[in-house]
Amino acid sequence: MNYQTPPLRRALAADYAIGLMPTAARRRFEQLLLEDAALRAELAHWQDSLVSLTESLPEQPVPEHVWEGITARIEPQVLHVPEKRSFWSWTRVTAALCSLLLIVFLSMLYNRDEARYSATLLSADAQPALKVEAHGNFLNVEPLKLAAVDPGRSLELWAIPADGKPISLGVIPAGGKGKVELSDAQKALIGKPIALAVSLEPKGGSPTGQPTGPVLYQGALAAL
DSSP states (O other), rough: TTOOHHHHHHHHHHHHHOOOOOHHHHHHHHHHHHOOOHHHHHHHHHHHHHHHHGOOOOOOOOHHHHHHHHHHHHHHHTOOOOOOOOOOHHHHHHHHHHHHHHHHHHHHHHHHHHHOOEEEEEOOOOOOOEEEEEEEEEEEEEEEOOOOOOTTTTEEEEOTTTOOEEEEEEEEGGOOOOEOOHHHHHHHBTTBEEEEEEEEEEETEEEEESOSOOOOEEOOOOOO
């Protein structure tokens, strides 16, 4: 297949961004992304277009009749009695509304911390080895099938931007599961067309700021 044909490249990037690409084709496409900066740019264009579809809607005031309906469901036996409501009845209604608002607020905080980007890093024989999810301030890594690492060595995660120069994202926790905190500079890389790679380094990470050991796993970071 000629992957240099512009219509085919656009179609493949769109399928990948939307998530319609079959697993085998997705792996081939991620391999192409590692070697083709123009294709990564095409994918970024589609991802940026799709992100606009998920932007938050403007805040709208809640009509009074909606609050009345909520209150009626919370304490119907009190609200529909014609006699004067007691102080303790209003206290229960107020407490219930406060609980409802607290649930909404906690839900907003939870959603804000959802993963925004994800990558499945593959081994040299194209086997899924490590899952990486990018949140606002950190990466969450989860092993799928990692090779054993000597206690005197570490696995280091790298971002590979369009210019091809690796930038360290940090050392992966022992066992391959946990969080990797991101600096402001590292957070700025997330969302751009980058590939991820994992190299085998001395304990604590590369002493040079660039990969010194073999690259064991790699894959492209894509928007969810």
